[in-house]
Amino acid sequence: xHSIQLTLHASESNPKFRRSWMFxxxxxxxxxxxxAQICQILNQMALNNWSQxxxxxxxxxxxAGNLKGQNDIRDPxxxxxxxxxxxxESIGLLYRNKKELFFTLAGKSLIDFETPLKVLQHxxxxxxxxxxxSNGRNVRIDPDIRIKPFVFVLKLLKHASIKYLTVxxxxxxxxxxxxxxxxDLIIGKVLDFxxxxxxxxxxxxxxxxxxxxxxxxxxxxxxxxxxLLVEAINVANTFKNYLISSSLAYEEAGTKNIIISEEFTDxxxxxxxxxxxxxxxxxxxxxxxxxxxxxxxxxxxxxTNSERKKLNKGEAIISSQFFEYIGNVLITESAEDxxxxxxxxxxxxxxxxxxVITPLIPKSLTFFESKYLELSKGxxxxxxxxxxxTAELFRTRLGIDATHTGSIHKKGVGGYSDIILSNESLxxxxxxxxxxxxxxxxxxxxxxxxxxxxxxxxxxxxxxxDHTLGFILYVAGGLGGEIQxxxxxxxxxxxxxxxxxxAKTLIEVAQIRDLKKDHIWEKLKTxxxxxxxxxx
DNA sequence: GCCAGAGTGATGGGGAGTGT
DNA sequence: ACACTCCCCATCACTCTGGC
Numbered sequence: 001x002h003s004i005q006l007t008l009h010a011s012e013s014n015p016k017f018r019r020s021w022m023f024x025x026x027x028x029x030x031x032x033x034x035x036a037q038i039c040q041i042l043n044q045m046a047l048n049n050w051s052q053x054x055x056x057x058x059x060x061x062x063x064a065g066n067l068k069g070q071n072d073i074r075d076p077x078x079x080x081x082x083x084x085x086x087x088x089e090s091i092g093l094l095y096r097n098k099k100e101l102f103f104t105l106a107g108k109s110l111i112d113f114e115t116p117l118k119v120l121q122h123x124x125x126x127x128x129x130x131x132x133x134s135n136g137r138n139v140r141i142d143p144d145i146r147i148k149p150f151v152f153v154l155k156l157l158k159h160a161s162i163k164y165l166t167v168x169x170x171x172x173x174x175x176x177x178x179x180x181x182x183x184d185l186i187i188g189k190v191l192d193f194x195x196x197x198x199x200x201x202x203x204x205x206x207x208x209x210x211x212x213x214x215x216x217x218x219x220x221x222x223x224x225x226x227x228l229l230v231e232a233i234n235v236a237n238t239f240k241n242y243l244i245s246s247s248l249a250y251e252e253a254g255t256k257n258i259i260i261s262e263e264f265t266d267x268x269x270x271x272x273x274x275x276x277x278x279x280x281x282x283x284x285x286x287x288x289x290x291x292x293x294x295x296x297x298x299x300x301x302x303x304t305n306s307e308r309k310k311l312n313k314g315e316a317i318i319s320s321q322f323f324e325y326i327g328n329v330l331i332t333e334s335a336e337d338x339x340x341x342x343x344x345x346x347x348x349x350x351x352x353x354x355x356v357i358t359p360l361i362p363k364s365l366t367f368f369e370s371k372y373l374e375l376s377k378g379x380x381x382x383x384x385x386x387x388x389x390t391a392e393l394f395r396t397r398l399g400i401d402a403t404h405t406g407s408i409h410k411k412g413v414g415g416y417s418d419i420i421l422s423n424e425s426l427x428x429x430x431x432x433x434x435x436x437x438x439x440x441x442x443x444x445x446x447x448x449x450x451x452x453x454x455x456x457x458x459x460x461x462x463x464x465x466d467h468t469l470g471f472i473l474y475v476a477g478g479l480g481g482e483i484q485x486x487x488x489x490x491x492x493x494x495x496x497x498x499x500x501x502x503a504k505t506l507i508e509v510a511q512i513r514d515l516k517k518d519h520i521w522e523k524l525k526t527x528x529x530x531x532x533x534x535x536x
Numbered sequence: 537g538c539c540a541g542a543g544t545g546a547t548g549g550g551g552a553g554t555g556t
Numbered sequence: 557a558c559a560c561t562c563c564c565c566a567t568c569a570c571t572c573t574g575g576c
Contacts, residue, residue: 022546028563080565083545137571138545218546218569231547237562 024087028241032116033327055081092294104294164257253379376477376503428470441481
């Protein structure tokens with residue numbers, strides 16, 4: 001155990017093993033709703049005899065559901081479907097026993113709408129080598145490599161001298177992340193890379209022994225360092241897409257820099273503390289490993305799962321399309337857009353569509369969470385969608401009247417805030433401004449806009465002219481700096497309570513059951529950066 | 537031990553999408 | 557309009573299995 005470095009050295013030139021990370025890339029953006037979509041389709045198949053025929057049928061269903069391209073299967077023994085299965089297995093949603101497939105508890109939770117984003121985060125934070133996947137015949141990651149890739153990179157992202165990573169820099173992790181002791185080596189390489197203002201074309205210069213370090217058992221051109229490096233960059237790109245899909249990190253607006261998501265600090269820090277706690281893996285006991293890996297909240301889930309209702313082929317397509325829809329659109333009461341798409345484009349009967357989706361609607365918000373977080377940090381590119389989604393969230397999920405005023409043009413000087421909230425029963429309204437920023441500090445220009453434009457102007461909108469102004473609210477992806485004291489100053493100067501809330505908190509509040517509108521309204525007046533616990 | 541057929545999933549590339 | 561990024565997938569090199 002003390003000789004990890006030595007053992008690695010001994011196998012360094014063993015061409016039987018891969019020396020770098022690998023992830024299945026059937027799909028790279030593994031958004032929770034997308035994984036749920038694939039699991040949903042798979043769940044309609046007969047899983048007790050996973051033959052090539054069933055695999056081809058699975059491929060056809062993926063095509064029918066617009067989940068993959070419209071290509072016909074040319075090779076009768078196509079590995080396409082197997083790559084999807086391998087991917088679901090590698091993140092612990094599925095395990096295999098001889099010719100049968102089974103969902104793990106994590107996999108079941110995903111289809112059952114139980115906190116899908118948390119499930120994915122948990123699975124990635126527990127992703128480890130060695131594993132069933134890393135020991136797989138075509139992967140063959142060196143069994144001495146012992147690391148949790150996602151936790152390792154998140155820890156680097158927290159490092160004071162690193163702070164962000166690009167795909168090029170993540171390639172160093174892919175190639176040299178053999179155990180947690182490799183951190184210093186990688187930090188050194190990243191800093192050297194930055195110091196030289198290097199680009200992708202310089203990357204190979206930072207690989208010590210390209211042909212050995214980049215070697216994989218299946219590479220067809222084992223002596224072509226450039227090709228091998230492209231492959232490692234591809235793995236880094238896949239890794240980045242996995243990580244971003246889980247919302248644990250995000251791409252900084254306008255750059256290619258990957259940055260840690262502050263709002264998930266608690267789960268991330270907990271995983272960093274446990275970075276050296278591995279799930280035991282013994283080659284040959286693959287089912288045992290994956291079931292342990294996939295039992296994400298085992299303590300809670302002791303009930304025997306009742307057999308899920310099998311949907312027919314049409315219903316499975318409607319259902320899986322609906323997962324995609326609710327992953328990308330915050331739906332109101334009726335999902336009319338979706339219904340008309342399914343009737344017009346797919347030719348389904350309206351009643352059938354309603355039958356399938358009606359039970360899914362109440363919990364649909366849990367799938368929109370990752371999209372909302374993405375919008376909340378996207379800068380100018382997503383600012384408008386973030387305004388609209390926030391207004392919709394207030395209206396349909398918090399029961400508070402909200403009007404999107406961000407695009408109303410004001411004659412003369414100044415403008416209006418993004419959203420006006422109103423509460424008839426109290427005779428009050430409120431000004432809300434959204435900021436699609438990951439680190440919003442309420443800068444002085446915004447402060448001035450509030451004082452000199454939004455507050456004096458809002459009554460001209462005629463939406464709430466007879467209402468008194470109850471409070472001012474900022475909604476942003478992330479909040480930081482001196483925002484707390486600035487809110488207090490704003491309150492003192494304007495006379496109106498001023499609060500701020502981040503996107504994650506707002507969407508969590510929207511998921512709390514039985515919150516009364518007036519209760520939320522009062523909490524929004526508390527003059528501070530709000531937390532979910534403030535609303536209970 | 538040898539062979540043939542079945543199983544496997546990484547590899548490399550076509551091409552859609554995106555930014556400028 | 558052009559360059560670049562990166563998504564998704566079918567192929568195919570390799571391994572395994574079982575019959576003799």
